[in-house]
Amino acid sequence: MNSLLLRGGRVIDPCHPGSGDTRDVVVRDGVIAAPQPGERHDETVDATGCVVMAGGIDLHTHIGGGKVNLARLLMAEDHRDGANPYPLPSNPLELASCGTCAPGTLATGYRYVEMGYTAAFEPAMVPSNARHAHMEMGDVPVLDHGAYVMLGSDELFLQLLAEGGPNLRNFSLIRDYTAWTIHASKAMGVKVVNPAGISAFKFNQRKLDVDEQHVRWQVTPRQVVHTLARALRELGVPHPLHIHGSNLGVAGNIQSTLETIAALEGLPAHLTHIQFHAYGTEGPKKFSSAALQLAEAVNAHPEISIDVGQIMFGQTVTASGDTMRQYAQSGLANPRKWVGADIEAMAGCGVVPFRYREQSYVNALQWVIGLEIFLSVKNPWQVVLTTDHPNGGPFTSYPHLIRLLMDRSFRDEQLAKLHPDVAANCALKSMTRELTLEEIAVMTRAGPARLLGLKDRGHLGEGAAADIAVYREDADREAMFRTPEHVFKDGIPVARAGRVIATPVGGTHFIEPGYDTAVEKTLRRHWAAHGSVNFDHVAIGKDELCRCCNGGRLLPTECFEGSGS
Ligand SMILES: [Zn+2]
Numbered sequence: 001m002n003s004l005l006l007r008g009g010r011v012i013d014p015c016h017p018g019s020g021d022t023r024d025v026v027v028r029d030g031v032i033a034a035p036q037p038g039e040r041h042d043e044t045v046d047a048t049g050c051v052v053m054a055g056g057i058d059l060h061t062h063i064g065g066g067k068v069n070l071a072r073l074l075m076a077e078d079h080r081d082g083a084n085p086y087p088l089p090s091n092p093l094e095l096a097s098c099g100t101c102a103p104g105t106l107a108t109g110y111r112y113v114e115m116g117y118t119a120a121f122e123p124a125m126v127p128s129n130a131r132h133a134h135m136e137m138g139d140v141p142v143l144d145h146g147a148y149v150m151l152g153s154d155e156l157f158l159q160l161l162a163e164g165g166p167n168l169r170n171f172s173l174i175r176d177y178t179a180w181t182i183h184a185s186k187a188m189g190v191k192v193v194n195p196a197g198i199s200a201f202k203f204n205q206r207k208l209d210v211d212e213q214h215v216r217w218q219v220t221p222r223q224v225v226h227t228l229a230r231a232l233r234e235l236g237v238p239h240p241l242h243i244h245g246s247n248l249g250v251a252g253n254i255q256s257t258l259e260t261i262a263a264l265e266g267l268p269a270h271l272t273h274i275q276f277h278a279y280g281t282e283g284p285k286k287f288s289s290a291a292l293q294l295a296e297a298v299n300a301h302p303e304i305s306i307d308v309g310q311i312m313f314g315q316t317v318t319a320s321g322d323t324m325r326q327y328a329q330s331g332l333a334n335p336r337k338w339v340g341a342d343i344e345a346m347a348g349c350g351v352v353p354f355r356y357r358e359q360s361y362v363n364a365l366q367w368v369i370g371l372e373i374f375l376s377v378k379n380p381w382q383v384v385l386t387t388d389h390p391n392g393g394p395f396t397s398y399p400h401l402i403r404l405l406m407d408r409s410f411r412d413e414q415l416a417k418l419h420p421d422v423a424a425n426c427a428l429k430s431m432t433r434e435l436t437l438e439e440i441a442v443m444t445r446a447g448p449a450r451l452l453g454l455k456d457r458g459h460l461g462e463g464a465a466a467d468i469a470v471y472r473e474d475a476d477r478e479a480m481f482r483t484p485e486h487v488f489k490d491g492i493p494v495a496r497a498g499r500v501i502a503t504p505v506g507g508t509h510f511i512e513p514g515y516d517t518a519v520e521k522t523l524r525r526h527w528a529a530h531g532s533v534n535f536d537h538v539a540i541g542k543d544e545l546c547r548c549c550n551g552g553r554l555l556p557t558e559c560f561e562g563s564g565s
């Protein structure tokens, strides 16, 4: 198809003036174009009574790489319906694939697309496992994808940081190592997980506070976070450091979270699954909401963005690079089983099944904390809607979450079902804010696109990729966002009324920051001594990336002018 007219929809496009107006949207050759008088279109879609938005972008969802696959292996019950295997799909276009909290790659693509999402980003790619991560994401149909590579608990980084001394005289070497790792793994950004903590766990430390020293390297999480954030800034990487902070899930961890923000000294950063990092120690159970404290900090720091990691009640599986914290939580596994792993001493991972219960005080409070964060951060551009799939709950619960945020009476009804002490005492019960369609569009597409530096995604301006979701207006926002009427990927109709109708291959987003190749001398030495792969084979080339990703388009994203040399 060459041209498409979407007629008469209410266009919610917060990046441009006139958002919320009823108007036509024209697509020419897969790209949004200006309407021309008298133009004839190959296809016209009637969008009256519908809301038209850019395709959804999930900036933090575990969809590829080692721990996702371990989760699938561990959660055999997620791939059976009662005692029986899931029935085969009734849609002849869909290949057999199933699962909810640990869905197969194909089911991941189908379920996202049916909800109007057109891109998803894997947040925790271990450098030594990057090929596998890209192959799995390449196997996910339709969605564009990319990944953040994990740094900050790898032995070489910690060694370089320790060797740099108090003035970090080898900073440029660390910066080049960061750039090289992005280049070699074809990443879209860098994620630090429990800074230095995954490594500290291997040296038998069971916790690591922001100013506590790693016993082997004598460096602190504060130094790790600041150094990585500075490196990305100087390299001109559009997505700022993606931080999974210290002490995930620990009562009182709001302290670590505020200290982490302070450690950044004004450098931009994205704090991920922040719900798991916003806990106080008040009340009878010494576990309380610190959502308001967190929101106050985010409101005071416009350079900080967050995604929430909302929990949803029911069965899920947590899959995290944070071996230290997953080990600590493994006693709560439901069903009782877990697995941890590492490759090449570069990071780690722990997979722990979890069932969030409405009548559990802690789980009810976690649910409340997530919603309180959504409703008390003032600027929607600083908040991204996530459940940290599958850690807080599967991504298929997004429509339900959207309704909770947009519909106060529905939220209050749900709140009343929770553990009575939580329902009676939380700040949430007096929060009246209901998010608007405009704010939802920011949190689910425009905001993530901007935070990732994707200039032609997340909006419907001229020249943007024609990734579009058309939702029929419905007072029941869950029903509305569950089943969009039409979904287009690069102008191709890919879903209609909740059914996949085409499965084009998605593209791969990555960045290419510049660096001094002299760093490769250090790396070659390190690999020769410690690696199991010949250094010459470590980096993924562009042709290989394309093959890994099922022949999908390569979508390099421009870095901005870095402040470094
Ligand atoms: Zn994480």
Ligand SMILES: [Zn+2]
Pocket (backbone or CB within 6 Å): 060, 062, 123, 273, 388, 391
């Ligand atoms: Zn995560």
